[in-house]
Amino acid sequence: MKSFLFVVNGIIVFQIFSGNSVQARTNAHVTANHSLSMFIWSNELAPIISTNEPYSKVSEIENYQGIVVDVLKDFMRNESLSLEIHLSSRNRGERDLYNNAFDFSILAPDWVRSPENLIFSQPIYTHREYLYALKPFESDKLEESIKNKRICTRFGYKFYSVQHFFDQQIAKRIDSREEAGAFDMLLRDRCDFVLTNEFVADAIIEKNQLSQIVYRSDFAVDEVDFTFAFHPSKQAYRDTLDTHIRRLHDSGELSAFIVKHRNRIATDGLVLSD
Numbered sequence: 001m002k003s004f005l006f007v008v009n010g011i012i013v014f015q016i017f018s019g020n021s022v023q024a025r026t027n028a029h030v031t032a033n034h035s036l037s038m039f040i041w042s043n044e045l046a047p048i049i050s051t052n053e054p055y056s057k058v059s060e061i062e063n064y065q066g067i068v069v070d071v072l073k074d075f076m077r078n079e080s081l082s083l084e085i086h087l088s089s090r091n092r093g094e095r096d097l098y099n100n101a102f103d104f105s106i107l108a109p110d111w112v113r114s115p116e117n118l119i120f121s122q123p124i125y126t127h128r129e130y131l132y133a134l135k136p137f138e139s140d141k142l143e144e145s146i147k148n149k150r151i152c153t154r155f156g157y158k159f160y161s162v163q164h165f166f167d168q169q170i171a172k173r174i175d176s177r178e179e180a181g182a183f184d185m186l187l188r189d190r191c192d193f194v195l196t197n198e199f200v201a202d203a204i205i206e207k208n209q210l211s212q213i214v215y216r217s218d219f220a221v222d223e224v225d226f227t228f229a230f231h232p233s234k235q236a237y238r239d240t241l242d243t244h245i246r247r248l249h250d251s252g253e254l255s256a257f258i259v260k261h262r263n264r265i266a267t268d269g270l271v272l273s274d
Contacts, residue, residue, distance in 0.1 A: 034079070034081050036103045037083075038104050040086075068124070071254070097118065104230040109227070118229045119235055121227045122242045126226070129161075130219075131221055132216055134187070151195050152194045153176070153195050182194045186214075195221060
C-alpha cells in the first residue's frame with residue numbers, strides 16, 4: 001500500500017493511503033459501507049502546513065505529514081474506514097458535494113455558497129491572516145491602514161475580507177507566485193504590506209531573520225475555523241469525527257499536532273532571494 005501526499009499551493013494538506021495514485025474524478029461515490037470520498041481543490045485552500053517541494057510534483061509526493069492526517073489517521077483506523085481522495089476544482093467539488101458525489105471536504109461555512117445544505121465538524125484550528133509591514137502600524141482599523149496602499153498577496157488566493165477594497169480601488173493588490181516572493185517585494189519597496197497567514201509568515205520571518213524589521217498588524221484581517229464539511233447523508237460519520245476531534249482537543253493532542261507542524265514549517269525552505 002503506497003502513501004501519497006496532496007499539497008495545495010505548497011501546503012501539505014493530506015496524506016493519502018491507497019493502492020492507486022491520485023486521480024481527478026467527477027463521479028466519486030462511496031463504494032462500500034466503510035469507504036468515504038473526499039475532494040481537495042488545488043488553488044484556493046488556505047494553508048495548513050508548508051512544504052519545500054515544487055508545486056508541480058504535488059500529486060506524486062510520498063511520505064509527508066500534515067495536521068489533517070494527524071487528526072484523521074486514528075479516526076480512520078478506529079472506524080475501519082478507507083478513504084478516496086479526488087482532485088477537483090473548487091466550484092465543481094463544492095457542487096458535487098451538494099449532490100452527494102463526494103462525502104466531505106475541508107471547507108468552512110463562510111467559504112461555501114449554501115452552508116445550510118452541508119453539515120460541519122468541530123473546528124480543527126483557527127486560520128488567521130495578517131498584514132505585515134516594515135514599520136509599525138498607525139491604526140488598528142483595516143480600511144485606514146490599507147487606504148491607497150499596495151498589498152502583496154499570493155496569486156490565486158481569495159481574501160474575502162479585503163476583496164471589496166480591491167474592487168473599489170481603495171487598495172491595490174499585487175500578486176506573487178510564492179509568499180517568499182511577496183516578502184521579497186516588501187523588502188524592495190514594491191509593496192507596502194504583505195497579506196498572508198501566520199503559519200507561513202512566521203516561518204519566512206524566522207528563516208530569514210526578519211523579526212527585527214517586519215511588523216505584524218495587531219488585528220487579523222481574516223479569521224476562520226478550519227472544519228470538515230460533510231454531505232448531510234454522512235451525519236453519522238461527522239458525529240463520530242466530532243467526538244474524536246473533541247478528544248484530541250481535550251487531551252492536548254490537537255495543540256501538539258499544530259505545534260509540531262508549526263515547528264517543522266520553520267525549518268522548510270522558505271528563503272528569500274538574494
